[in-house]
Amino acid sequence: xxxxxxxxxxxxxxxxxxxxxxxxxxxxxxxxxxxxxxxxxxxxxxxxxxxxxxxxxxxxxxxxxxxxxxxxxxxxxxxxxxxxxxxxxxxxxxxxxxxxxxxxxxxxxxxxxxxxxxxxxxxxxxxxxxxxxxxxxxxxxxxxxxxxxxxxxxxxxxxxxxxxxxxxxxxxxxxxxxxxxxxxxxxxxxxxxxxxxxxxxxxxxxxxxxxxxxxxxxxxxxxxxxxxxxxxxxxxxxxxxxxxxxxxxxxxxxxxxxxxxxxxxxxxxxxxxxxxxxxxxxxxxxxxxxxxxxxxxxxxxxxxxxxxxxxxxxxxxxxxxxxxxxxxxxxxxxxxxxxxxxxxxxxxxxxxxxxxxxxxxxxxxx
Amino acid sequence: xxxxxxxxxxxxxxxxxxxxxxxxxxxxxxxxxxxxxxxxxxxxxxxxxxxxxxxxxxxxxxxxxxxxxxxxxxxxxxxxxxxxxxxxxxxxxxxxxxxxxxxxxxxxxxxxxxxxxxxxxxxxxxxxxxxxxxxxxxxxxxxxxxxxxxxxxxxxxxxxxxxxxxxxxxxxxxxxxxxxxxxxxxxxxxxxxxxxxxxxxxxxxxxxxxxxxxxxxxxxxxxxxxxxxxxxxxxxxxxxxxxxxxxxxxxxxxxxxxxxxxxxxxxxxxxxxxxxxxxxxxxxxxxxxxxxxxxxxxxxxxxxxxxxxxxxxxxxxxxxxxxxxxxxxxxxx
Numbered sequence: 001x002x003x004x005x006x007x008x009x010x011x012x013x014x015x016x017x018x019x020x021x022x023x024x025x026x027x028x029x030x031x032x033x034x035x036x037x038x039x040x041x042x043x044x045x046x047x048x049x050x051x052x053x054x055x056x057x058x059x060x061x062x063x064x065x066x067x068x069x070x071x072x073x074x075x076x077x078x079x080x081x082x083x084x085x086x087x088x089x090x091x092x093x094x095x096x097x098x099x100x101x102x103x104x105x106x107x108x109x110x111x112x113x114x115x116x117x118x119x120x121x122x123x124x125x126x127x128x129x130x131x132x133x134x135x136x137x138x139x140x141x142x143x144x145x146x147x148x149x150x151x152x153x154x155x156x157x158x159x160x161x162x163x164x165x166x167x168x169x170x171x172x173x174x175x176x177x178x179x180x181x182x183x184x185x186x187x188x189x190x191x192x193x194x195x196x197x198x199x200x201x202x203x204x205x206x207x208x209x210x211x212x213x214x215x216x217x218x219x220x221x222x223x224x225x226x227x228x229x230x231x232x233x234x235x236x237x238x239x240x241x242x243x244x245x246x247x248x249x250x251x252x253x254x255x256x257x258x259x260x261x262x263x264x265x266x267x268x269x270x271x272x273x274x275x276x277x278x279x280x281x282x283x284x285x286x287x288x289x290x291x292x293x294x295x296x297x298x299x300x301x302x303x304x305x306x307x308x309x310x311x312x313x314x315x316x317x318x319x320x321x322x323x324x325x326x327x328x329x330x331x332x333x334x335x336x337x338x339x340x341x342x343x344x345x346x347x348x349x350x351x352x353x354x355x356x357x358x359x360x361x362x363x364x365x366x
Numbered sequence: 367x368x369x370x371x372x373x374x375x376x377x378x379x380x381x382x383x384x385x386x387x388x389x390x391x392x393x394x395x396x397x398x399x400x401x402x403x404x405x406x407x408x409x410x411x412x413x414x415x416x417x418x419x420x421x422x423x424x425x426x427x428x429x430x431x432x433x434x435x436x437x438x439x440x441x442x443x444x445x446x447x448x449x450x451x452x453x454x455x456x457x458x459x460x461x462x463x464x465x466x467x468x469x470x471x472x473x474x475x476x477x478x479x480x481x482x483x484x485x486x487x488x489x490x491x492x493x494x495x496x497x498x499x500x501x502x503x504x505x506x507x508x509x510x511x512x513x514x515x516x517x518x519x520x521x522x523x524x525x526x527x528x529x530x531x532x533x534x535x536x537x538x539x540x541x542x543x544x545x546x547x548x549x550x551x552x553x554x555x556x557x558x559x560x561x562x563x564x565x566x567x568x569x570x571x572x573x574x575x576x577x578x579x580x581x582x583x584x585x586x587x588x589x590x591x592x593x594x595x596x597x598x599x600x601x602x603x604x605x606x607x608x609x610x611x612x613x614x615x616x617x618x619x620x621x622x623x624x625x626x627x628x629x630x631x632x633x634x635x636x637x638x639x640x641x642x643x644x645x646x647x648x649x650x651x652x653x654x655x656x657x658x659x660x661x662x663x664x665x666x667x668x669x670x671x672x673x674x675x676x677x678x679x680x681x682x683x684x685x686x687x688x689x690x691x692x693x694x695x696x697x698x699x
Binding site: 096098145154159164165169334357 | 443490494495496497499500501503504505506507508510511514515519626629630633639640669671672673674675677678679681682685686689
């Protein structure tokens with residue numbers, strides 16, 4: 001994905017035959033949007049927000065779709081985006097990489113957090129570090145199975161999805177932990193006003209404390225560290241990577257550890273949001289893995305590995321969250337949550353179709 | 367009639383070894399051991415009521431698993447089956463309740479809906495150039511949306527007993543065996559023969575091993591891929607009808623999580639998730655194993671959460687054993 005458009009330089013004699021408008025800025029822009037995921041998502045994001053803003057102005061929505069509402073909707077983005085990062089790392093690592101177990105890791109490490117803070121009264125910060133470590137250990141189980149023992153990722157993480165989920169339910173006799181200290185953790189999710197004037201609406205604290213630092217670290221990891229480049233290398237072609245003297249197994253193993261670690265972090269956020277450590281936190285409804293994988297793929301992470309950008313995942317997360325927030329206002333009752341499913345499915349299939357189409361066309365022209 | 371092919375089958379092996387592969391033999395032994403242990407340790411396991419219940423509850427997973435085996439053998443996967451089962455169930459349940467559809471037309475309706483949903487998956491996979499897991503993750507959401515719209519925010523109650531013949535009650539039994547399970551056995555046997563001895567059945571294995579080579583060998587890859595997903599859709603339609611037979615109620619969360627149970631059964635049965643290897647017999651045994659564990663834990667009075675733990679462990683053991691055998695096979699060459 002280094003070359004946005006593949007326009008072959010015109011041969012000397014061809015210049016006269018070329019239509020004047022075809023190489024113009026409009027065509028280049030359209031080509032860019034079709035072929036590259038990040039500009040496409042940016043355009044879609046502007047379109048979605050603009051559309052709902054206009055609807056809100058004309059009074060078609062239940063409540064105003066303004067900046068306050070958009071910022072408040074960000075708190076659903078935090079766990080979703082953390083898990084989408086987890087899927088990014090694992091899917092990029094290649095060889096059918098995928099992590100179905102993130103939801104169960106959220107449940108199980110969330111319960112660990114519940115025990116430490118709610119029942120053993122540990123300080124929150126220490127409990128947070130240990131929870132993340134628990135997540136990393138659970139991720140290491142996946143990594144061991146996939147990278148060292150050669151299990152297909154889909155199978156290994158399907159098995160651990162079941163196993164970790166069952167352990168989470170068994171850990172506290174299927175009951176949530178919501179003692180006073182756990183309820184106090186809810187303050188992690190309060191909104192804060194930024195010292196930028198009254199124009200800027202209040203921001204959920206977790207965006208500042210969890211999402212933005214993790215996003216920056218993820219971007220640095222992917223683009224500015226040797227490990228990040230190794231990860232993309234093994235995802236693109238692990239045989240070539242081995243000949244380049246990359247420790248393929250260890251690199252892939254660490255991808256799953258990182259996925260577990262991010263899930264552990266998402267567990268803390270989830271517990272704080274619910275003000276309760278729920279043993280089924282990661283598996284209610286369709287579970288957490290599905291939306292996370294959907295956002296990662298929507299963000300341009302190629303399921304075959306080696307391709308995927310942090311910026312794309314963030315934009316895809318924003319698109320899904322703000323689209324969902326708009327849909328929720330556009331319908332009364334539970335209809336909105338149903339149309340959210342439709343929007344998620346349609347976005348996923350259409351964006352994948354568009355990608356496949358532009359890839360094929362790009363190959364045909366080049 | 368399709369041409370019988372023998373070229374792909376190793377003829378040197380003895381017939382017994384040919385019919386039952388190593389993994390399947392191991393599964394049969396494990397199942398037998400569990401059944402013996404359970405009948406010794408509980409008085410109720412071997413009772414005809416319990417066995418009939420067990421077989422009936424396994425039938426939907428096994429039915430969809432038969433189709434899913436074909437899909438996974440082609441190197442694909444279908445995670446949308448739970449949602450499509452929900453669509454089938456709500457439409458068929460409403461049709462027999464509101465317009466009094468008889469058994470056969472209702473069954474036909476279920477199969478046609480399942481086929482249509484499966485075809486959408488197949489066409490998107492074959493012609494869209496999208497990875498199957500992405501396609502079916504997408505249609506999982508779309509079909510669930512469709513089902514929820516059709517439910518109109520309330521569960522379907524008062525469904526008449528049209529499907530009792532396929533249901534879990536006494537009307538759904540022949541000689542003490544649930545008709546749903548008998549049907550599953552017959553269809554699985556047909557599918558087993560088809561995938562082993564018919565040319566078009568063998569093509570699934572060929573394109574699962576190497577789609578490009580299969581295309582060069584003259585296999586119509588796209589058509590065969592669509593066929594696998596469409597067939598899975600038909601089996602989903604049938605499974606939906608079996609599930610309706612379990613009582614006069616279809617809930618809005620019908621079929622959710624079904625896809626993972628089906629995939630677990632297929633994988634425990636020894637089908638390779640990478641494609642190109644696997645059998646319907648294994649899937650049937652895998653589904654039975656999962657059903658037996660569920661039944662056993664209920665009967666022994668253990669915590670029901672242990673069921674999922676055991677499913678997870680069984681998947682790891684089954685695939686782990688397969689990995690070891692595969693490695694040994696490769697070393698032997």
